[in-house]
Amino acid sequence: MARKSRKGTAAPETPKRAYMKIWRAALYIRLSVEFNGKKGDSLETQRQIMEAYTALCPDIEVVGVYTDNGTTGRTFEREAFQRMLGDIEAGKINCIVVKDLSRLGRNTIDTGYYIEKYFPLHGVRFIAVNDQFDSEDAENSGNHLIVPLKNMINEAYAADISRKVRAQQNQAMKAGEFVGARPPYGYRKDPDNCHRLLVNEDTAPIVRQIFQWTLEGVALNVIVKRLNESSVMTPGYYHASCGLFSYDNKLAGSGKWQSWTVGKILADQVYTGDMVQGKHTNVGHKQVVTKPVDWIVVRNTHEPLVSREVFAKAQAVREQMASKYTRTTKIPYSENILRGRVFCAHCGKNLHRQRSHGRYFYRCISNDRMGDGSCTGGIIHLPEPDLFDAILTIIRQKAEVVMGEALRLKRCDGKIAAQKAQVDQEIAELGRQTQKDKDLRAGLYENFVKGILTRAEYLEMQEDYSRRISGAVERVQQLQTRQAELERQVARYTSMADKLAAVDKDTALSALLVNQLIGRVTVNGPDDVSIDFSFESGFERVMEVLGNE
Numbered sequence: 001m002a003r004k005s006r007k008g009t010a011a012p013e014t015p016k017r018a019y020m021k022i023w024r025a026a027l028y029i030r031l032s033v034e035f036n037g038k039k040g041d042s043l044e045t046q047r048q049i050m051e052a053y054t055a056l057c058p059d060i061e062v063v064g065v066y067t068d069n070g071t072t073g074r075t076f077e078r079e080a081f082q083r084m085l086g087d088i089e090a091g092k093i094n095c096i097v098v099k100d101l102s103r104l105g106r107n108t109i110d111t112g113y114y115i116e117k118y119f120p121l122h123g124v125r126f127i128a129v130n131d132q133f134d135s136e137d138a139e140n141s142g143n144h145l146i147v148p149l150k151n152m153i154n155e156a157y158a159a160d161i162s163r164k165v166r167a168q169q170n171q172a173m174k175a176g177e178f179v180g181a182r183p184p185y186g187y188r189k190d191p192d193n194c195h196r197l198l199v200n201e202d203t204a205p206i207v208r209q210i211f212q213w214t215l216e217g218v219a220l221n222v223i224v225k226r227l228n229e230s231s232v233m234t235p236g237y238y239h240a241s242c243g244l245f246s247y248d249n250k251l252a253g254s255g256k257w258q259s260w261t262v263g264k265i266l267a268d269q270v271y272t273g274d275m276v277q278g279k280h281t282n283v284g285h286k287q288v289v290t291k292p293v294d295w296i297v298v299r300n301t302h303e304p305l306v307s308r309e310v311f312a313k314a315q316a317v318r319e320q321m322a323s324k325y326t327r328t329t330k331i332p333y334s335e336n337i338l339r340g341r342v343f344c345a346h347c348g349k350n351l352h353r354q355r356s357h358g359r360y361f362y363r364c365i366s367n368d369r370m371g372d373g374s375c376t377g378g379i380i381h382l383p384e385p386d387l388f389d390a391i392l393t394i395i396r397q398k399a400e401v402v403m404g405e406a407l408r409l410k411r412c413d414g415k416i417a418a419q420k421a422q423v424d425q426e427i428a429e430l431g432r433q434t435q436k437d438k439d440l441r442a443g444l445y446e447n448f449v450k451g452i453l454t455r456a457e458y459l460e461m462q463e464d465y466s467r468r469i470s471g472a473v474e475r476v477q478q479l480q481t482r483q484a485e486l487e488r489q490v491a492r493y494t495s496m497a498d499k500l501a502a503v504d505k506d507t508a509l510s511a512l513l514v515n516q517l518i519g520r521v522t523v524n525g526p527d528d529v530s531i532d533f534s535f536e537s538g539f540e541r542v543m544e545v546l547g548n549e
Contacts, residue, residue: 020445022438022466023125025060025095026084027051029067030103043067046099053129054097058445061466063093073106076114088122095125101133173277176298180277182244184270185235186305197275197302204305206232210265211306214314219321220259221369227257229371234261256370266318269297272311273304334360337511338521342387345524346377353384360384362523382526388509390529391521395513398533399500406497409490416490423483427476434472441465 027050031043047065054060064087066080076082087093096119098104105111119126119135126135169179177195186207190196206227213223233241236253245251253261269276278296280289306314333355342351344364351362362382366375441462448458499516507513520532 020059020442022441023060023095024063024093025054025097025125026087026093027054027062027065028081028084028096028098028103029065030071030073030078030081030098031067031069032072043069046103049099049129050097053127060095060097062097073102073104075107076105076110088124094123095127097127097129099128100130101128104128170278170296173275173296174298176275176301178275178277182239184268185238185265186271187302197270199303199305203235203238207265207271207305210262211271211310211314214266214317215310217317220262223262224257224259224369225371227262228369228374232257263318266314269311271305272308273302274299275301331358335511337509337514338387338518341514341518342521342523344375344377344380345522345528345530347375349375351380351382351523362387377524380523380525382523386526387521387523387529391518391531392503392507392509394529394531395500395503395517396505398531399503402493402497402500406494409493416486419486420483423479427479430472430476434469437465437468437472441469 027047029043029046029050031046051062054062064084066084068078068080071078084093084096088096096104101111104114115126115135118124127133172179172195178189178197179195183189183197183200186200186204187197188200190198210223210227213226218226234253234255234257236251237247237255239245240247240249240252265271275298276295278290278294336353338353340350342353342362343349344351344366347364347366349364349366352365353360354363355361361384362380364375364377364380367373444453444458444461444465447453448455453461496517499513503513517533518531519534522530522532524530
């Protein structure tokens, strides 16, 4: 069949070799609490839709899946999303695929920023499958006009759902229905009505005992000690034992009673039979405490654990104890420069800094708070000046060692420079080989289209080249990380040597010196103090990398 001439074409163009860019894609999946029951939005469904789409795109290679489960689309402070942004900036991915625009986000301004600014700036292709949006598809360029409108609809929909949920919860609270996820300690949810509280016979006696001790004038710290000595399970651990969350959840706590836990129970009006809710509200996706005048209180909604008279007396006793404390003239404490850094060698707990007659000392209070036998090291009562002197003595001893090692390190400057040159040379060679592999991989598609390669051959060879390219990228990252770590350690260790050299016999321990040098101070006794320096293993790591004995 004769080929028709093209108007305005002077001469036929020379055929060009087909080139296909391979996109390293991330599948992003998000499911918010409000929509976890909606058909079509499940985690698995979203993934299946995206995988079916990318399977038909030979230019897309899926390299990762990022999932945010139970996270609202009205904020972008999501763990998996932020991790995905980090991988974009690290060059690991350059294509984002979502089921639809609402999965990316329901905040018009921020969603528009990522689609129209952030992704293009970082060379990222963005695809919303069900919305038929692809930032690299010129034929669908008209969709760019629809995207802002869809984002506005998504945001309005999310806001409407959120308002309805809040209104429903507010109405339920006003009706005296419990809307919390976990019942107050001492109560349980009615199996037939989760909005109704029933007395929990396992924990209610503990609550009653705490109020009784308070009426007897027992101090909070003594109540705490009694509970810990009796091995009474804390509210957090009790809820974890009921399966409301795992023991490693921060809500479970340490498993030991604390003064603030007891104080919270004593101040909670719920134990008088009143439902008290609305103590917190969400502002900008963050929980903030509301004023007592704004709390929603409904009286006589459930069986009380203590009478109103007992509750009132307990508050009066606490106020009386507090007034005695506030009437005493307070002398401000001096700065605790070792805060969070001094530990007992026997039980591993923090040593508390205390004051007596104007003098400061460090003491282990595990036996006082958690019961006798919690610490077997005996009574540690270390005056602060003695601890400071011991720390400075150890620092001066360490300074002599570090300065000697710094001199050895200085003699390795030539070896460090030679190693850097070798790393740069290997990275350059890997770059040349990777570019060659990319060109060969791109040429495979042309051979596949022409029928030179079968589909199986094409996929096998493409996978082989992709594996070689990925291996080269990984090797470059390893080399760069290792070299950067070496240079960082050398600079850090040299800097520490300079700081230690400045510590002489007249140097006083200061907050700056502690922050620069000290990681942990362990006290075994008045004359037995050890220090973990923040730069402790720096020299060994550097010499290990350089291959020195």
